[in-house]
Amino acid sequence: MNFPLNLVAxxxxxxxxxxxYVYYKAGSAGGADPSIKVKTDLGDEYILMPGQGFRLDNRVFNNLQVTNAGGQATIIGMLLIADGGFFDNRTTGAVEVIDGGKSRTLGGGAFMGGVQCPAGAGLYSHLQLWNPPGSGKNIIIESATYSSSQNGGVFFRTNAAALSSLQGNGVAKLAGATVSAAELRYQTVNAYQGGNNMLVLNLSAGQFSTFNFKEPVVLKPGNGFLIIETIANVDITGCIEWYEESNA
Incomplete structure (x- = not known):
């Protein structure tokens, strides 16, 4: 029988x-530690990750206590109780994260947000997704959408300094969940910020384009992702999708 789990930190x-027999079928804490502790009324205790389980030979339990062992964030998951033996059929942590979109959202770890930078005379408009130092999170960027009211172009870059103006934190894809640790920022400056170009594209007035990364861009604390308008005195608007993982 399947039992849904909803375990706060x-x-x-x-x-x-x-x-x-107990099998931890699925579980996500939005990129944080999804481990649970299962204690039987016979006194047995097990720490399980998704895909793990255990069997009690020649004994039967009547009640279980399931605890959020990671203690970092709410775990949304599913527990199967039946008959069987201990095993671990997980593939890799990376696959669990990349393929666990719905679980990430339900765990409050998936986000998106929009940011706009107005035009400035003789200045270049910059947008940024910024991961503050000390956030304790890695920010994994999945896609970026951008547009402008005028013709121009865009650069994608990374950098290690926050832009001056804060628009706000990213919004969780789970309605009512806590906002992201990552910040959406903007600034007009007299020179392009950041390092080498990751992407260079033209931009048509009034048209939006979305770039989906084949492999995600990862921002560790103290790093940012930039979308830069290549023409001076031209506005730019962007929307970024990402999720968070603990960087512990």
Whole structure:
């Protein structure tokens, strides 16, 4: 029988079910530690990651206590109770993260946000997704959308300094969840910021374009992702999608 899990950080959920086999089918904490502790009414305790389980030979439990062992963020998952033996059929952590879009959203770890930079005479408009130092998160960028009211072009770059103006933090894709650690910023400056170009494209007035990364761009704390308008005195608007993982 399947039992849905919704465990706040350090929270506990009782499960009343007779059995001798437990399998942690799926679980996500929005990029944080999704491990759970399962304690039987017989005194057995196990720390499980998604894809792991255990069996009690020749014994049967009646009740379980399931605890958020990671204690970092809410875990949304599913527990199967039946018969069987201990195993670990996880592939890799990377695959769990990349393929777990719905679980990431339900765990409050998926975000998006829009930011706009007005034109400035003789200045270049910059947009930024900024991961502040000390955030404790890696920011994994999936896509970037950009547009302008005028013809121009865009650069994608990374940098290690926050732009001056804060528009706000990213919005969770789970309605009502906590905002992202990452900040959406903008600034007009007299020279292009950041390092070498990751991308160079033309931009047509009034048209938007979306770039989906085949492999995500990852921002560690203290790093930013820039979308730069290549023509001076031209505005730029952007929308970025990303998710967070603990960088511990």
């Amino acid at each position: 350090n929270g506990m959920q009782p499960v009343s079910q007779v059995g001798n």
